[in-house]
Amino acid sequence: MPDVEQATERSHLLPLLAHDRRFSAVQNEADANSILSTHVSKEEQLLATTSVGERLPYNDYTTIDWLHDLVKDSFRSRIIHAQPGIRGHLSSAFESGQGWIAAALIGILTACVAFCVDVAVATVSDWKLGYCDTNVFSNRENCCTSRHPLGATNTNLGESCPAWHMWTDDYWKAFGIFVGFALAFGVISSSFTMLTKSTLPTAAPGHGDKSARLTEGGDQAVVGKSIYLAAGSGIPEIKTILSGFVIPHFLDLKVLVIKAIGAVFAVATGMCLGKEGPFVHIATCVAYLVGMLFPKYNENGRKMRELLSAGCSAGLSVAFGAPIGGVLFSYEEISTYFPRKVLWRAFLCSLFAAMVLKALNPTGTGKLVLFETNYGISYSPVHYLVFVLLGIAGGLFGGVFCKANFWWSKTFRKYAIISRNPVFEVFLVVLATGLLQYPNPMTREPGDVIIKNLLVDCRGESEAWVCQQEAKDGNPKYLGWLVYGTLAKLVLTIITFGCKVPSGIIIPALDAGAFFGRLVGQWITTISPGIFAMVGAAAFLAGVSRMTISLCVIMFELTGELEYIVPHMIAILVAKWVADALEKDGVYDLAQAVLGHPFLDADHAMHLVQGQQELVQRLIPPKKTMRDITVDVPKDNKISKRTLDDKLEKLKERGLMDAGLVLVQDGMLQGYLAEGELDFGLNNLGMYWESTARIRLLGEAEEGDLDLSMFVDRTPLTICAQAPMEYLVEMFGKLGLRYICVVEEGSGRVVGVVIKKRLVVWLESLKG
Numbered sequence: 001m002p003d004v005e006q007a008t009e010r011s012h013l014l015p016l017l018a019h020d021r022r023f024s025a026v027q028n029e030a031d032a033n034s035i036l037s038t039h040v041s042k043e044e045q046l047l048a049t050t051s052v053g054e055r056l057p058y059n060d061y062t063t064i065d066w067l068h069d070l071v072k073d074s075f076r077s078r079i080i081h082a083q084p085g086i087r088g089h090l091s092s093a094f095e096s097g098q099g100w101i102a103a104a105l106i107g108i109l110t111a112c113v114a115f116c117v118d119v120a121v122a123t124v125s126d127w128k129l130g131y132c133d134t135n136v137f138s139n140r141e142n143c144c145t146s147r148h149p150l151g152a153t154n155t156n157l158g159e160s161c162p163a164w165h166m167w168t169d170d171y172w173k174a175f176g177i178f179v180g181f182a183l184a185f186g187v188i189s190s191s192f193t194m195l196t197k198s199t200l201p202t203a204a205p206g207h208g209d210k211s212a213r214l215t216e217g218g219d220q221a222v223v224g225k226s227i228y229l230a231a232g233s234g235i236p237e238i239k240t241i242l243s244g245f246v247i248p249h250f251l252d253l254k255v256l257v258i259k260a261i262g263a264v265f266a267v268a269t270g271m272c273l274g275k276e277g278p279f280v281h282i283a284t285c286v287a288y289l290v291g292m293l294f295p296k297y298n299e300n301g302r303k304m305r306e307l308l309s310a311g312c313s314a315g316l317s318v319a320f321g322a323p324i325g326g327v328l329f330s331y332e333e334i335s336t337y338f339p340r341k342v343l344w345r346a347f348l349c350s351l352f353a354a355m356v357l358k359a360l361n362p363t364g365t366g367k368l369v370l371f372e373t374n375y376g377i378s379y380s381p382v383h384y385l386v387f388v389l390l391g392i393a394g395g396l397f398g399g400v401f402c403k404a405n406f407w408w409s410k411t412f413r414k415y416a417i418i419s420r421n422p423v424f425e426v427f428l429v430v431l432a433t434g435l436l437q438y439p440n441p442m443t444r445e446p447g448d449v450i451i452k453n454l455l456v457d458c459r460g461e462s463e464a465w466v467c468q469q470e471a472k473d474g475n476p477k478y479l480g481w482l483v484y485g486t487l488a489k490l491v492l493t494i495i496t497f498g499c500k501v502p503s504g505i506i507i508p509a510l511d512a513g514a515f516f517g518r519l520v521g522q523w524i525t526t527i528s529p530g531i532f533a534m535v536g537a538a539a540f541l542a543g544v545s546r547m548t549i550s551l552c553v554i555m556f557e558l559t560g561e562l563e564y565i566v567p568h569m570i571a572i573l574v575a576k577w578v579a580d581a582l583e584k585d586g587v588y589d590l591a592q593a594v595l596g597h598p599f600l601d602a603d604h605a606m607h608l609v610q611g612q613q614e615l616v617q618r619l620i621p622p623k624k625t626m627r628d629i630t631v632d633v634p635k636d637n638k639i640s641k642r643t644l645d646d647k648l649e650k651l652k653e654r655g656l657m658d659a660g661l662v663l664v665q666d667g668m669l670q671g672y673l674a675e676g677e678l679d680f681g682l683n684n685l686g687m688y689w690e691s692t693a694r695i696r697l698l699g700e701a702e703e704g705d706l707d708l709s710m711f712v713d714r715t716p717l718t719i720c721a722q723a724p725m726e727y728l729v730e731m732f733g734k735l736g737l738r739y740i741c742v743v744e745e746g747s748g749r750v751v752g753v754v755i756k757k758r759l760v761v762w763l764e765s766l767k768g
Contacts (some may be wrong), residue, residue, distance in 0.1 A: 121268060
């Protein structure tokens, strides 16, 4: 008799086997088991004998099951620690150290990528102004000094630089060359970004399960959508992934490479964007690729997200040379699930990233601190009023920016010529940026150089252009440049954020705040204007992003000024309060709303439902939907294959991919079978059985059965239909559920099921 196991590995024989009547039901079962073993991990197969059931790898754009993955990891850990002998001890030791090893690797690799991007950005940006005749790939600072990456440092800038050649000394010709290079860089960056276009297999909130009348109507037709995986900062998408959703290919190696290359040319254009946001995406890609090397993380969505949270911290660590701020940023702004062990590994990851970046020395200074200052003077209590003023201005800036950028995304970017031609939009934005920024000598430089210039302390001997202007009594032209810079940064950042290039919001917000702070400092002569520029930068970024603790730490790591923590705290808190009063959502929350990703923020969700006085029954699907997704299992625990095929077709019509079938007997809940497992069971395992076959869903399998009971979750969580909506939000938010079954008060009979996406859709409707 031929080897059935070997035959099933040859895909072109599978249809023949399905119709070969010589094979008995037992042989069909063996074939099905062979297919099952190639699709389901060993840990999952062990769960088949438990009440939680086994799961296939998660489909694209579905929700992970946090509780199931917790049990799965426990099974894997117990098996490893139960191994006897020296091999068992070594396996246990490696098991305990995997997280630390992975975190260190992520930090090292992220720093290497950041080094390449930093050096490339500095060089390409300066090509808009001129070139170095000793080394065309050297930026202006390295060309004119002895500062070099990977080498020794020397801070002697010198008074002249014969090696650096401007393209021309004529103002208008230089203007044209500057804008021409910027346009070329913008087209290159956007063209690279276009290579990451991806179509999501199902719609985001607003489609599929959402109907015009959420509790009465039917379902809408499924509408897919396209996204550019390397566009933007990536932070809204990462927040969505860390909350438990699966966005396909967003963390692939291809996206990492294109994000890095695109960020180089995008920043080089001079547009109001930074590379700091993309660094977070790059670090998360590195974390994902490293995690794929470790079975502990590769086969467990929950554990993988722990590693991704740790990896996020390395992004900010290398972006600003702020290792502690990076950890706090991951905790405060990005992560949904951040237990203490993740905190410790994020700390290690951020540490290694900072250590390696300092050794590589991309800036040539040999220091991590990007904008080192030494004002050598303290503030007095009267200055608290000025810091409050800066906070108010930062909050107004942040509130106006968030509203205006959201409006711009919903109006201008909806025009067909813009939505269908993203490269053309980038071309227009770069053109506007070059025309508006070049005339101002203070906005001509890259964003990080602008901040460095505005934070300068002019009390000592300094040849900086800013100090030369401030040395003149009553210089209205200089004050005009400061006002012009503040307004230009606001307008240009509004139209830039959301373009289809890798971009971040942090540097532009810091630039605008530094301009305004320096302007305010012109009328306060008791301390350096650079201090107000520093505090103003923090206030404006707080207004835009609503970061607090992490931002305060990042600012003193950026500048090395521990003395000014209190002014930063004052300005940041005031800015957040004012911005929240104008627009309750920060820039990343609004970006998620524009992108339409199904993100559940438990805190915001609870705030919404507390003002509604709604019950869980509000989200029970329509009766027609419940009839389509409910299976009344007979006493023999089997049901016809044709019936399940019809049920699967109904599920696919809804297009949610997170849905499933509710299994009941006499109205009482028996289990839940998810759509992905049902599809696999019918179309992969079931290909050996006729359409008239009966499929086992519950109970012990008999020889020759087409058995799908191993995929059934026989311990689904339930909630009473009369329970307050706060219960439901808390359970989804804190337990990480994919679904929850709703039962009738008193009888305990199943009356509905709520999946996470349906809850997110309803919460979005409350915001409207």
